[in-house]
Amino acid sequence: MFSARSIFNTVQRRAFSVSAQQNSKVTVLGAAGGIGQPLSLLLKLNKRVSDLALYDIRGGPGVAADISHVNTKSSVNGYDPTPEGLKAALDGAEIVLIPAGVPRKPGMSRDDLFNTNASIVRDLAKAAADHAPKAKILVISNPVNSTVPITAEVFRSKGVYDPRKLFGVTTLDIVRASRFISEVKKTDPANEEVTVIGGHSGHTIVPLLSQSNHPDISGEVRNQLVNRIQFGGDEVVKAKQGAGSATLSMAYAGARMADSLLRAAQGEKNVVECTFVESPLFKDQGIDFFSSKVTLGPEGVEKIHEIGPVNEYEQGLIDVCLQDLSKNIAKGQAFVKENP
Numbered sequence: 001m002f003s004a005r006s007i008f009n010t011v012q013r014r015a016f017s018v019s020a021q022q023n024s025k026v027t028v029l030g031a032a033g034g035i036g037q038p039l040s041l042l043l044k045l046n047k048r049v050s051d052l053a054l055y056d057i058r059g060g061p062g063v064a065a066d067i068s069h070v071n072t073k074s075s076v077n078g079y080d081p082t083p084e085g086l087k088a089a090l091d092g093a094e095i096v097l098i099p100a101g102v103p104r105k106p107g108m109s110r111d112d113l114f115n116t117n118a119s120i121v122r123d124l125a126k127a128a129a130d131h132a133p134k135a136k137i138l139v140i141s142n143p144v145n146s147t148v149p150i151t152a153e154v155f156r157s158k159g160v161y162d163p164r165k166l167f168g169v170t171t172l173d174i175v176r177a178s179r180f181i182s183e184v185k186k187t188d189p190a191n192e193e194v195t196v197i198g199g200h201s202g203h204t205i206v207p208l209l210s211q212s213n214h215p216d217i218s219g220e221v222r223n224q225l226v227n228r229i230q231f232g233g234d235e236v237v238k239a240k241q242g243a244g245s246a247t248l249s250m251a252y253a254g255a256r257m258a259d260s261l262l263r264a265a266q267g268e269k270n271v272v273e274c275t276f277v278e279s280p281l282f283k284d285q286g287i288d289f290f291s292s293k294v295t296l297g298p299e300g301v302e303k304i305h306e307i308g309p310v311n312e313y314e315q316g317l318i319d320v321c322l323q324d325l326s327k328n329i330a331k332g333q334a335f336v337k338e339n340p
């Protein structure tokens with residue numbers, strides 16, 4: 001049985017897929033990596049993407065040649081790891097996804113990646129600010145809580161920062177929360193949406209189960225579910241035994257976020273994702289970036305939603321989150337000031 005709403009959505013989506021302007025260039029920086037390759041493949045399957053630009057310090061043209069044989073209409077180009085290659089990859093991009101950088105090994109926190117990834121993201125952000133200043137930038141490289149402020153500082157220093165166009169990709173936390181709650185409740189994850197706010201690492205990931213379809217989840221079941229959503233990435237790091245972190249589920253999540261932005265850019269209304277953006281919600285506590293529900297529009301961020309009602313347990317999670325988050329953000333901001 002279809003509900004009236006799902007029929008409406010289907011009809012609406014079909015209407016959009018026919019009428020949508022389809023000339024969107026999407027660039028992936030770090031396209032030959034564990035995330036970059038499946039992400040690029042999923043973007044090749046997206047009818048809203050007309051040009052796919054794949055850049056990496058190694059292997060970009062090879063991945064592009066491979067993906068370009070998939071029989072969808074978009075053109076795919078790989079670029080050499082030179083300043084000219086990077087410029088050409090970025091020129092005219094509507095969306096730039098950045099999964100460049102090293103992933104975690106067992107025992108590492110996302111913050112342990114800071115030393116390597118901060119400079120990678122800073123340098124790619126400089127190139128994006130120079131060659132695609134109006135693009136929507138989706139930062140995947142960890143630690144997202146710091147790499148997003150780094151990107152903001154770089155864009156600001158070049159006079160092209162538009163907070164509506166900078167996103168930390170936390171979609172994997174939403175995807176995991178939906179899947180994990182469906183496993184607890186034996187339901188279809190397609191019908192489970194869980195708002196996840198805060199940041200993208202450990203205790204900064206705050207799922208709001210009280211706002212889900214199952215506000216009744218409590219006690220030890222709740223504690224375990226919240227812990228699994230916060231530390232789900234560790235399950236993958238452990239299972240991969242040193243070979244990296246989540247790549248396939250992350251590619252799926254990144255492709256979903258890019259698609260949401262493309263849909264919003266092409267006129268679809270009420271496109272909402274949780275994402276880590278410059279946010280007024282905790283600015284009075286010195287926290288410039290925060291993930292919450294965001295309505296997306298043609299220019300990127302259209303409306304940042306209030307957190308809404310939370311229970312005492314969730315308020316406790318938020319308090320812990322804010323402490324870590326403020327340090328992570330400050331670390332990113334300081335890095336660019338000290339290492340411009």
Ligand code: NAI
Nearest residue numbers: 030032033034035056057099100101102103140141142172
């Ligand atoms: P990977 O090592 O498999 O791939 C990274 C790619 O980046 C490599 O192909 C490498 O050559 C490339 N690269 C490095 N420096 C570059 C530069 N300056 N310019 C262009 N390309 C460059 O790593 P993986 O597994 O793809 O992870 C990438 C990042 O994504 C990591 O920082 C990881 O922690 C993060 N991640 C983020 C998640 C999220 O939810 N936001 C989830 C999972 C991972």
